[in-house]
Amino acid sequence: MNILIAAREMALEADALRLLRDGLTARAAVRALTDADLPAQALRLLVRLLPRGYVVPWLCQCAAGSELDETERDGLRLAEAWMRDRAEANRRAALAHAAERHYVGAGALIAASAGWSEGFLLDADGNEVAPVAAHLMAVVAAGALLTLAMADDDFAGRCRALVAAGMPLLAPEDSP
Numbered sequence: 001m002n003i004l005i006a007a008r009e010m011a012l013e014a015d016a017l018r019l020l021r022d023g024l025t026a027r028a029a030v031r032a033l034t035d036a037d038l039p040a041q042a043l044r045l046l047v048r049l050l051p052r053g054y055v056v057p058w059l060c061q062c063a064a065g066s067e068l069d070e071t072e073r074d075g076l077r078l079a080e081a082w083m084r085d086r087a088e089a090n091r092r093a094a095l096a097h098a099a100e101r102h103y104v105g106a107g108a109l110i111a112a113s114a115g116w117s118e119g120f121l122l123d124a125d126g127n128e129v130a131p132v133a134a135h136l137m138a139v140v141a142a143g144a145l146l147t148l149a150m151a152d153d154d155f156a157g158r159c160r161a162l163v164a165a166g167m168p169l170l171a172p173e174d175s176p
Contacts, residue, residue, distance in 0.1 A: 003029045006048045009135040016041040026170045039159035046166050048138040059141050066148050075107025079114035109144035
C-alpha cells in the first residue's frame with residue numbers, strides 16, 4: 001500500500017505528512033511518526049497499514065484489556081460475535097449497535113469496525129447502499145483506539161503502547 005495515500009486517507013496532519021514519502025516500508029513510516037513524537041498520528045497510520053483481516057481482532061484484543069462500561073462492552077461483544085461467526089446477521093447487529101449510539105464511544109466504534117470490515121453500507125432502513133470503502137474500517141478502528149487512549153491519564157504513552165503492540169502485525173521490514 002502506498003504510504004502517502006494511506007496517510008491522506010487517515011487524514012494525518014501536515015506535520016506528519018511531511019515526514020512520510022513513497023518507498024517507506026509500513027514499519028519505517030510508523031516508526032518515523034513515533035520517533036517524531038506523533039504517537040496518535042502513528043497509531044492512525046498503523047491501523048490503515050495493517051492487513052485488513054487483522055484490524056478487528058487486534059482492536060478487540062486491545063479493548064478487552066481496557067476499562068469499559070457495560071454499553072461499551074456490548075459493542076465489543078458484538079464485534080467478537082461477528083469474528084466468531086461472520087454471518088450477515090452478526091454484522092448488521094454490530095452496525096445497528098453503532099448507529100443506535102450515533103457512533104459515539106469506543107464500543108460503538110468497535111462495533112462499526114466489525115460492521116464495516118466487509119459488505120455494504122446500509123441506509124436507515126437497513127437497505128444496502130454501497131460497498132464499504134476500504135479505508136472506512138481503519139478510520140473507525142483508529143477512532144476506537146484513540147478513544148481508549150483518551151481514557152488513560154497518559155494519552156501519548158497509551159498511543160505509543162498501542163503502536164508497539166501493533167507493530168509486529170505489520171509486514172516485515174523488507175516488504176515495501
